[in-house]
Amino acid sequence: AQTVTQSQPEMSVQEAETVTLSCTYDTSENNYYLFWYKQPPSRQMILVIRQEAYKQQNATENRFSVNFQKAAKSFSLKISDSQLGDTAMYFCALLKGGSEKLVFGKGMKLTVNP
């Protein structure tokens, strides 16, 4: 079975600073994908960034980057130059290759303060 753990329920950061959100996961599979999704207050959940497990290079999308440590089963998200619009719930998720089931963590509430 696949599990995803987000141990920090809540964090806050000042605007323009950098923040790192942690995520650990457990799977016995070699073929899997990892995701960070963002859910702003009362708005749709959207994909932030995606990482294929077979790729050693960490994924980057503008101000968002990940630190993928496969051996440690760790997948943290770094947000640089935080903006007020980054305030949201952030969910880490895991998809086993060949599965329909995206497994989510409990989420972490990030607040960016002006």
Added chain:
Amino acid sequence: ETGVTQTPRHLVMGMTNKKSLKCEQHLGHNAMYWYKQSAKKPLELMFVYNFKEQTENNSVPSRFSPECPNSSHLFLHLHTLQPEDSALYLCASSQDRLAGVTGTGELFFGEGSRLTVL
């Protein structure tokens, strides 16, 4: 209309009522999903449809009945629910099945229907 739209946004129902949640996607996607989001718990996958065919039922109680008349529409029919069923129900779609070789794993979500069962 763009993206994934869900109606109603809020629903209050008694335990003996019958109601339905509706989801429509305008993205030309082939797969649609129902997820349940409860406070302090991970999102739970309920159902998956691919080209109108149900491909996943994640041990959901029969008081939840999905319907997918075409690739653009998905319903969740609700009957004799329990107070613990109160949650945010999220609809999502993806270009192809997540399990498919062409799947990117990206889900496109609606804003959700907030259900309260009294």
